[in-house]
Amino acid sequence: MKIGELARRSGCSIQTIRYYEKLKLLPIPSRSEGNFRLYDIKIFEQLKFIKRCKDLDLTLDEIRKLLSIKSEPNQECDDVNRLIERHLERVEFKIAEFRQLRAQLISLRQACSENNKAVDCGILKQLTKDS
Amino acid sequence: MKIGELARRSGCSIQTIRYYEKLKLLPIPSRSEGNFRLYDIKIFEQLKFIKRCKDLDLTLDEIRKLLSIKSEPNQECDDVNRLIERHLERVEFKIAEFRQLRAQLISLRQACSENNKAVDCGILKQLTKDS
DNA sequence: TCTTGACTCTATAGTTACTATAGAGTTTAA
DNA sequence: TTAAACTCTATAGTAACTATAGAGTCAAGA
Ligand SMILES: [Zn+2]
Ligand SMILES: [Zn+2]
Ligand SMILES: [Zn+2]
Ligand SMILES: [Zn+2]
Numbered sequence: 001m002k003i004g005e006l007a008r009r010s011g012c013s014i015q016t017i018r019y020y021e022k023l024k025l026l027p028i029p030s031r032s033e034g035n036f037r038l039y040d041i042k043i044f045e046q047l048k049f050i051k052r053c054k055d056l057d058l059t060l061d062e063i064r065k066l067l068s069i070k071s072e073p074n075q076e077c078d079d080v081n082r083l084i085e086r087h088l089e090r091v092e093f094k095i096a097e098f099r100q101l102r103a104q105l106i107s108l109r110q111a112c113s114e115n116n117k118a119v120d121c122g123i124l125k126q127l128t129k130d131s
Numbered sequence: 132m133k134i135g136e137l138a139r140r141s142g143c144s145i146q147t148i149r150y151y152e153k154l155k156l157l158p159i160p161s162r163s164e165g166n167f168r169l170y171d172i173k174i175f176e177q178l179k180f181i182k183r184c185k186d187l188d189l190t191l192d193e194i195r196k197l198l199s200i201k202s203e204p205n206q207e208c209d210d211v212n213r214l215i216e217r218h219l220e221r222v223e224f225k226i227a228e229f230r231q232l233r234a235q236l237i238s239l240r241q242a243c244s245e246n247n248k249a250v251d252c253g254i255l256k257q258l259t260k261d262s
Numbered sequence: 263t264c265t266t267g268a269c270t271c272t273a274t275a276g277t278t279a280c281t282a283t284a285g286a287g288t289t290t291a292a
Numbered sequence: 293t294t295a296a297a298c299t300c301t302a303t304a305g306t307a308a309c310t311a312t313a314g315a316g317t318c319a320a321g322a
Contacts, residue, residue: 004269014270015310023308034317036270045259052258056239057232060308066255073250080254081243088236095229098222101188105219108187112212119204123211124197127183128176135298145299146281154279165288167299191279264322271316277309287300292293 002032006039010047017047025050025064058087133163137170141178148178156181156195189218 007014020026026046029037046067053063062083069075111122118124138145151157157177160168177198184194193214200206242253249255 002270013310016308018271019309032317034270036317048261049259052262054308056235066258069249069252070255070259073248075249077243077247077249077252077255080249080252081240081246084236084240084254088233088240091229091233091236095226095233098226098229102219102222102226104187105215105222109212109215109219112208115212116208117204118200118206118208118211121200121208121211123215124201124208127197128180128201130179131183133299144281147279149300150280163288165299167288185279266321267319269316269318272314274312276311278307280306282305283303285301287298289298290296292295 001039001044003037003039006044006047010044010051012047012051020047020050023060023064025060025067056087057091062087132170132175134168134170137175137178141175141182143178143182151178151181154191154195156191156198187218188222193218 001009003014003017006012007017010017012020017026021028026043029039029043032038049067049070050063053066058066065083066080069077069080108123108126111126112124116122132140134145134148137143138148141148143151148157152159157174160170160174163169180198180201181194184197189197196214197211200208200211239254239257242257243255247253
């Protein structure tokens with residue numbers, strides 16, 4: 001299959017696929033006579049793997065690590081478990097951070113409910129003054 | 132005050148301050164005889180304003196908008212209110228997204244509690260299979 | 263057969279919000 | 293005087309793409 005079909009079927013854009021190839025997250029595909037990339041099912045599946053990881057917000061470096069472990073079936077998998085654990089911690093941290101942010105934004109929003117001149121805007125005042 | 136002191140007092144790095152100047156988020160400061168940037172209290176306060184906005188995760192473009200409104204005291208402030216409202220919505224969306232992510236990661240973690248060979252790793256299996 | 267449109271190619275630049283570095287000049291304190 | 297600390301400009305790097313230009317390839321219809 002050519003790159004356009006791979007893109008459609010994987011949910012990644014064409015440029016992203018070429019980008020992954022450059023980063024060696026995907027193997028170099030064969031080429032047609034006219035120099036078009038030709039993909040087989042194995043590459044399609046690897047790309048789907050990457051996509052699933054991306055949807056979990058893993059970084060490409062983390063994904064590279066997973067791919068490398070996956071490619072050596074006899075390696076121990078505790079690195080995988082640790083990686084997911086650490087990633088989960090980061091996600092929880094972000095949730096906490098954004099909750100704080102939300103609280104601050106809600107209080108900020110309250111500072112100016114009606115329509116004012118800029119000079120009287122409660123929000124701008126709040127952002128200007130030392131907390 | 133020179134850039135180092137401004138950096139210490141504002142909590143922004145020196146490079147960041149120069150970067151903001153280039154983006155015109157900060158006015159061009161005067162210079163000493165030896166060509167060092169010299170800042171007055173007004174610029175310090177503008178930088179603090181920017182810093183407070185950044186801490187709320189506003190983008191530099193959003194901050195630029197706020198600064199422009201702030202600089203015209205007679206303009207209506209409803210753009211400010213809308214901007215904060217939209218930003219809050221984005222933050223809430225991110226919270227929801229990350230919560231979903233967390234749930235998925237927790238279920239993924241469960242798939243491999245003990246130590247296995249890579250080929251038997253429940254996490255890798257989960258990431259490999261179609262959901 | 264010709265041509266049109268859809269597809270693909272490479273290489274390069276742009277995005278966001280910085281951080282890091284090199285290599286130079288300036289200031290301050292011992 | 294000299295060394296440390298500071299500042300200057302310009303440039304490149306970061307993450308993970310997206311967008312573009314300008315060229316070549318391929319399939320179908322007239
Ligand atoms: Zn992670
Ligand atoms: Zn207002
Ligand atoms: Zn926003
Ligand atoms: Zn495992």
